[in-house]
Amino acid sequence: MAIFSTDPILQVAFWTGAGALLMTCLIGLQTIQLRTALQARQRRERAFVAVWRPALAAYVLDRDAPLPAALDPRDRIYFLKLWNHLQESLRGDASDALNACAHALGCDAAARRMLARGNRAERLLAALTLGHLRDAQAWDALALLAASGDSVVSVSALSALIRIDAARAAQDYTTPLLEREDWPLARVTGMLLEHQQDFAPRLVQGLADGTYAMRARALRIVEALHFPVPDDIMARLFAPPPPGNLLIAALRLTPTPALLAQARKLAAHGDWRVRVQVAKVLGLAGDRADTLQLRTLLADREWWVRYRAAHALAGMPSLAPGEFAALRDKLADRYARDMVVHVLAEKGQA
Amino acid sequence: MPQSILIVEDDDHIAFLLKFMLEREQYDITIASDGLQARELIEGDGPPPALALLDVMLPHVDGFELVRLIRAQPGWRAVPILMLTAKTQEADIVRALDAGANDYIVKPFQPNALLARVRRLLASAAGSA
Numbered sequence: 001m002a003i004f005s006t007d008p009i010l011q012v013a014f015w016t017g018a019g020a021l022l023m024t025c026l027i028g029l030q031t032i033q034l035r036t037a038l039q040a041r042q043r044r045e046r047a048f049v050a051v052w053r054p055a056l057a058a059y060v061l062d063r064d065a066p067l068p069a070a071l072d073p074r075d076r077i078y079f080l081k082l083w084n085h086l087q088e089s090l091r092g093d094a095s096d097a098l099n100a101c102a103h104a105l106g107c108d109a110a111a112r113r114m115l116a117r118g119n120r121a122e123r124l125l126a127a128l129t130l131g132h133l134r135d136a137q138a139w140d141a142l143a144l145l146a147a148s149g150d151s152v153v154s155v156s157a158l159s160a161l162i163r164i165d166a167a168r169a170a171q172d173y174t175t176p177l178l179e180r181e182d183w184p185l186a187r188v189t190g191m192l193l194e195h196q197q198d199f200a201p202r203l204v205q206g207l208a209d210g211t212y213a214m215r216a217r218a219l220r221i222v223e224a225l226h227f228p229v230p231d232d233i234m235a236r237l238f239a240p241p242p243p244g245n246l247l248i249a250a251l252r253l254t255p256t257p258a259l260l261a262q263a264r265k266l267a268a269h270g271d272w273r274v275r276v277q278v279a280k281v282l283g284l285a286g287d288r289a290d291t292l293q294l295r296t297l298l299a300d301r302e303w304w305v306r307y308r309a310a311h312a313l314a315g316m317p318s319l320a321p322g323e324f325a326a327l328r329d330k331l332a333d334r335y336a337r338d339m340v341v342h343v344l345a346e347k348g349q350a
Numbered sequence: 351m352p353q354s355i356l357i358v359e360d361d362d363h364i365a366f367l368l369k370f371m372l373e374r375e376q377y378d379i380t381i382a383s384d385g386l387q388a389r390e391l392i393e394g395d396g397p398p399p400a401l402a403l404l405d406v407m408l409p410h411v412d413g414f415e416l417v418r419l420i421r422a423q424p425g426w427r428a429v430p431i432l433m434l435t436a437k438t439q440e441a442d443i444v445r446a447l448d449a450g451a452n453d454y455i456v457k458p459f460q461p462n463a464l465l466a467r468v469r470r471l472l473a474s475a476a477g478s479a
Binding site: 053054057058060061082085086087088089090091092093094095 | 363366458460462
């Protein structure tokens with residue numbers, strides 16, 4: 001019997017099978033090679049961490065502690081990952097010691113090269129590094145990245161710019177901060193936390209001058225960072241009456257007499273979410289005279305307004321102990337009475 | 351005999367750094383890398399540490415729950431607790447102190463400030479014993 005058939009169909013089937021077998025073997029070899037390379041990298045990283053982590057820990061506590069003789073360029077990425085990890089958890093002298101170590105090892109220049117020529121992951125690592133190093137030479141390259149459409153890369157570059165020179169970053173980037181909805185608010189507020197004195201005046205100005213979308217975003221940042229809003233800006237924010245979402249965001253600011261005055265005018269607003277915030281402001285900053293409006297809100301058609309009004313009344317310092325409980329018997333509206341009972345039960349006073 | 355400190359921290363690098371710092375100060379360190387491991391130590395038969403240093407965000411059982419467990423466990427009730435909280439989570443500080451923690455340190459932290467708080471808590475615990 002012949003090994004190779006002369007039948008063309010069988011020949012096609014044979015060579016197709018042989019090709020598939022060859023491809024399977026090649027993919028298998030490639031998988032083994034990738035796996036082996038990954039394991040080798042992991043072994044190398046573990047060996048690197050075993051040497052450098054105690055060295056960095058000792059150096060952070062005492063700059064006279066010896067560092068390993070040199071940093072192998074192949075280990076630079078591992079070093080920067082470990083170094084940035086420690087930088088994120090340490091501050092003060094410890095952070096300065098880490099910076100001194102990175103400068104001594106030439107990591108500033110290496111990070112600038114990575115920022116210019118590296119892949120996306122390397123550019124992110126480089127931006128983070130240069131921010132911690134407060135490397136002014138990297139400003140222009142980071143500014144280019146901050147303008148990119150890649151949300152993660154651009155916000156990381158902005159974070160580095162703020163660390164390098166917060167006053168200059170506030171001047172150049174307050175408007176983009178308010179315009180770029182793709183920059184996560186939590187990340188943005190975290191970045192501004194330590195640089196409030198530079199950003200607060202510009203963000204507050206954004207409340208007065210920005211578009212509605214920018215003002216709404218500015219309000220959320222101002223609320224998260226508890227910036228004080230001057231009375232004149234507050235007045236401009238409410239006149240002419242802005243859309244409901246903006247009103248809600250404005251009423252969530254830390255209550256001031258100016259905000260209280262605005263809230264009093266909005267107790268009958270058509271949007272129930274605005275009335276919820278009004279009840280909250282009246283409860284936090286209002287006086288005894290505001291209990292009348294809160295009692296009206298206690299009979300609101302919307303459950304959440306009644307609930308917030310009841311909590312506001314229950315927590316008002318100007319009401320004597322027991323006055324809120326006594327309201328239960330004075331209210332004509334059944335839903336208002338039910339809400340008082342509900343809140344009393346929540347507070348264990350039913 | 352060195353005083354013992356329990357560190358509950360899931361971040362390997364930070365746990366190492368804390369251990370390194372505290373061992374330099376001659377403390378005897380035990381590390382639990384998640385909430386479950388810490389709970390086993392708290393509810394086990396071993397002696398309580400002189401101080402517990404707890405991260406707030408932990409896998410399985412968080413730092414607040416661990417504070418509650420420590421305060422409920424006979425023999426552990428008087429153990430001073432120092433919490434490690436993130437700077438962006440101010441509410442955690444109030445919650446940790448309400449739960450029964452003695453003090454807190456905010457991440458990112460200064461090693462010397464952490465060491466000072468550890469020494470102060472241990473001294474006041476020794477003073478009240």
